Amino acid sequence: MTHASTTSTPIATDGFVLHDEDRAAIAHEREHYPQPQAASIEALKIVQKRHGWVPDAAIDAIARELGVAPASVEEVATFYSLIFRQPVGRHVILICDSSSCFLTDYEVLRDAFFAHLGIGFGQTTPDDRFTLLPVCCLGACDRGPALMIGDDTYGPVTPEEIPTLLEGYA
């Protein structure tokens, strides 16, 4: 079977070039589905993993790579909450704001994060270290209030533990 990653021409749009490894990873994902559009969410995640977020030009590059319309990549990129369409910090903190964490003092923890980092939800610290976002029930309700930093899940977390918790994320 042939697919785009076997060609040697890099796909460039507006200065954005998909990394060879990412093109291979996208091509690999493409094989998992009967139609290429299905790989678009995974492709966005692959690009985001390398760049931290998904710039406009990357949407075009992914669309070309998959052979689908840029609009169909853009429409999913703007729909899913874990695809970032603007720059984020080196570590994204997702604080669970759903009912079980709410019942175990999520709002106290949230406000402590706001105070400690000096930012609110949707914002990034000036040193580009952390971005704060709320997230749907993390399925860690037995450990509420819960949160994720990058790929790591923590809970229950108290306001006092915040400074120590963040030390591990430079």
Add this chain to the structure above:
Amino acid sequence: MSRILQDRDERRPETHPLTFRLNDDGTPVMLDAYREQQGYASVERAFRDLTSKALIDELKTANLRGRGGGGFSAGLKWSLTMQGEGIPRGYIVCNADEMEPGTFKDRLLLEQQPHLLIEGMILAGFANNAYQGYIFMRGEYVDAARTVQRALEEARANGWLGRDVAGSGWDFDIVLHTGAGRYICGEETALINSLEGKRANPRAKPPFPGQSGAWGKPTVVNNVETLCNVPSVVLHGADWYQGLSQGKSGDGGTKLYGVSGKVKHPGLWELPMGTTGSELMERAGGMRDGHTLKTWLPGGGSTGFLLPEHLELALDFDTIGNAGSRLGTGLIAVVADDQSVVSLARNLEEFFSRESCGWCTPCRDGLPWSVKLLQALEAGEGERGDIDLLESLAVDLGPGRTFCAHAPGAAMPMASAIHYFRDEFERGVTRGQGKAHADPIPVGSV
């Protein structure tokens, strides 16, 4: 990681089909250990003794009802796929997009016993004449994704997936698909759209996924826990499975129940279907010191509030349904006497408002409106008429007015909160009817 709060002595193969293999330390049960404990024995039995029709009949008799919250008969769902065309052509999709507020059971199964899910999916594939399975897992379940991916590789390397599954002559493989957020992906037709790389808007039904689902092919979407129940039904039979509920419920089997909120020991237990809320509360050690129970949600954010007296009811689909709520996922969340029902209702509606996909007008416009009203009541700035307005919104968000169950799921906790705790809402009404809240508000402003 989620925790099962029953030690190994209590979890026996004959009574705890979902959890008997789990390690006390929470490390995953991988292929060798799984095989030593009846792992994949149901697949061997199905290939040896059963036709797909016989397997589905067995499942119907077992009365295994959907554990994602819908409670629909798994056997009946399977019988709706178009079979008998000779060529395997459909899809088995596991809904591992666990995001229902208060629900943390599928995480346990995915992180600690991935082969049970794979085994269930192989049986589903065999029964529904499918050739490909997908596990649609929420993107935040990073550890679960690693473990499941490893288990898929083990299963493939040992002939349980891929070409000629276990010498049966039938090809079947499973792909792990991870999501990128949004609660609505858990709705089965929205999930199919998301799997296809589209926005997760639900689809109109009919056609049902069993007739035309992913890429227009017959598709079965089942929850993780539902699929994990199938191997024991196939291995031990429908009568055995029915007996697991010990007469506590007309439904068969066991249920992964859980408790969260301000209890002493929040966690998970595998218990007979129909176990009461009281027993769960006892196992959770009761409320934390200094707190008493005011109200509780029986199975997620989209279920209706119940009172302490309802803890005596059997936690099964029909009993909780008859009490005016829904069993949902069966993981209860408790509210303490010093916690505001108005604030919690506001929190729930903020959740549903944010997570609406925006396709249907009542949901897209009605949910932000309810948030605005609830915020005013919570702040003590409510107007006369606001509570009536919330009640009429709950009706307009109810069943039959939208394409999927998102809006009705949002309406249920709101309507029941007002029903049982109207006085708390009334305390937030401090103003005459100035109609400050009478108009819907612009999309995206909440």
